[in-house]
Amino acid sequence: MWETSARLLRLLSLLQTRRDWSGAELAARLEITPRTVRRDIDRLRGLGYPVLATAGTAGYRLGAGADLPPLLLDDDEAVAVAMGLRTAAGGSITGIEETSVRALAKLEQVLPSRLRHRINALQSVTVPMANTGPTADPDTLTAIAAACRDSLRLRFDYRTHDGTSSIRTTEPHRLVHTGRRWYLIGWDVDRQDWRTYRVDRLSPRTPTGPRFTPRTPPDPDISGYTSRAISTSAYRYQARFTLHVSAETAAERIAPTTGALEPIDEHSCTLRTGSNSLDELAIYVASKGFDFQVHEPPELVEHVRGLAARLANATD
Numbered sequence: 140m141w142e143t144s145a146r147l148l149r150l151l152s153l154l155q156t157r158r159d160w161s162g163a164e165l166a167a168r169l170e171i172t173p174r175t176v177r178r179d180i181d182r183l184r185g186l187g188y189p190v191l192a193t194a195g196t197a198g199y200r201l202g203a204g205a206d207l208p209p210l211l212l213d214d215d216e217a218v219a220v221a222m223g224l225r226t227a228a229g230g231s232i233t234g235i236e237e238t239s240v241r242a243l244a245k246l247e248q249v250l251p252s253r254l255r256h257r258i259n260a261l262q263s264v265t266v267p268m269a270n271t272g273p274t275a276d277p278d279t280l281t282a283i284a285a286a287c288r289d290s291l292r293l294r295f296d297y298r299t300h301d302g303t304s305s306i307r308t309t310e311p312h313r314l315v316h317t318g319r320r321w322y323l324i325g326w327d328v329d330r331q332d333w334r335t336y337r338v339d340r341l342s343p344r345t346p347t348g349p350r351f352t353p354r355t356p357p358d359p360d361i362s363g364y365t366s367r368a369i370s371t372s373a374y375r376y377q378a379r380f381t382l383h384v385s386a387e388t389a390a391e392r393i394a395p396t397t398g399a400l401e402p403i404d405e406h407s408c409t410l411r412t413g414s415n416s417l418d419e420l421a422i423y424v425a426s427k428g429f430d431f432q433v434h435e436p437p438e439l440v441e442h443v444r445g446l447a448a449r450l451a452n453a454t455d
Contacts, residue, residue: 221247378435384408
């Protein structure tokens with residue numbers, strides 16, 4: 140059985156290295172008969188690999204199927220894929236950061252140690268052209284992604300915005316990328332509540348904890364939940380505005396880390412944001428250049444009225 144399995148892997152590897160193979164060539168490379176080649180081709184097809192027969196030449200070609208079957212990568216290819224995924228996870232290509240981390244976690248789970256050393260060496264001498272803020276370590280991202288995937292409790296050292304450090308124990312649920320930073324959404328075991336953590340502020344501890352039964356997430360819209368958690372809920376004042384532009388237009392100037400947008404219609408949207416300063420809230424929304432109305436909190440409504448009067452007097 141092992142010989143057959145090893146032969147199938149070798150056959151699959153050959154089919155991936157060249158577009159067309161004749162049955163005789165495959166038989167010679169594998170040191171088997173053409174009849175055995177045909178049987179092995181049928182076995183690969185049974186496993187979901189779309190091996191096509193080339194008309195007229197009694198040859199074979201690995202085609203595209205409805206699903207993506209497992210690929211066999213040599214060492215250089217595996218290193219290249221891992222480095223590409225690490226780069227994409229850092230936000231170099233907008234929209235695929237979270238997918239890249241999931242794929243990277245799967246790949247690094249099976250990488251041999253010799254390839255890990257090569258990848259780490261490449262990573263250590265690679266310098267990005269620009270740094271727009273704190274970045275998350277790819278090893279930390281893959282460790283969190285693996286814990287989310289396998290439903291394993293995660294313990295980590297966490298540093299808050301004021302520099303205070305503590306040890307947290309969570310049931311990790313999802314990683315969310317906002318375009319600038321990575322966040323972990325998880326159930327805090329000690330606080331018995333859902334929490335949002337900045338990944339660049341945490342350092343996972345090993346080994347991971349026991350398995351847990353995944354909980355119902357705090358909101359089906361994890362992206363929206365994260366935006367509200369980091370832009371509104373954490374602050375003393377939680378404000379609600381109506382912006383007289385579409386949500387798509389507002390999103391060009393308002394990042395999900397600073398405000399959560401909800402469309403009302405094609406010409407207006409709701410902005411929810413937060414701050415510990417009423418002045419900061421008023422100036423923030425006014426500086427975006429959109430017509431707006433402020434609804435809450437009541438202190439902000441009065442504050443904006445007073446600020447508007449002072450500004451009007453300043454032009455008299």
